[in-house]
Amino acid sequence: MFFFSRLITPYYLVQWGVVSLSFMAEAMWLMKKNNYATAARILESHLRDSDLRPSAKIGIMAWIAECHLKAKDHGLAARWFKLAGSATLKCDELMPWEKKKRAIQEFDLALSHYEAIDDIDGISRVATLRYSLTMTN
Numbered sequence: 491m492f493f494f495s496r497l498i499t500p501y502y503l504v505q506w507g508v509v510s511l512s513f514m515a516e517a518m519w520l521m522k523k524n525n526y527a528t529a530a531r532i533l534e535s536h537l538r539d540s541d542l543r544p545s546a547k548i549g550i551m552a553w554i555a556e557c558h559l560k561a562k563d564h565g566l567a568a569r570w571f572k573l574a575g576s577a578t579l580k581c582d583e584l585m586p587w588e589k590k591k592r593a594i595q596e597f598d599l600a601l602s603h604y605e606a607i608d609d610i611d612g613i614s615r616v617a618t619l620r621y622s623l624t625m626t627n
Contacts (some may be wrong), residue, residue: 521557529573530557531568545583548574559603565612568603571596573614594623 513536520529531555537547555570575596578589597620604612 504561516551521560526557526561530554530561533557543583544577544581548577548581548592551577555599564603564606565609566611568607568609568616569599571603572619574614575600575619590623594620597623
């Protein structure tokens with residue numbers, strides 16, 4: 491499963507600690523039951539957790555986007571991929587090359603889902619962000 495592999499890595503487990511993982515187990519259980527909207531809401535509610543590192547929050551944002559995608563809501567999926575890309579650019583924990591690479595990946599996903607629903611404004615906003623990254627070193 492794409493969203494599991496992006497989020498649950500030893501790197502993130504070390505960042506979160508064992509205590510903070512209970513919400514992830516609940517979200518995974520809900521996704522197994524095809525209740526993606528509720529899983530996304532649970533994940534969203536933990537984005538403000540002070541014990542989560544910014545780089546872990548980026549993974550959660552991408553996972554939320556994947557939940558909305560599984561629920562066939564391309565608009566919300568695109569929005570969360572865009573948020574993940576924007577958060578990546580602001581994350582001080584990542585190396586500059588890593589920020590750029592990850593942000594481009596998230597923005598490309600956002601673009602594809604905005605295109606799927608013909609959201610011209612969304613396409614324009616994300617394309618501008620994406621293009622600005624290819625113009626910088």
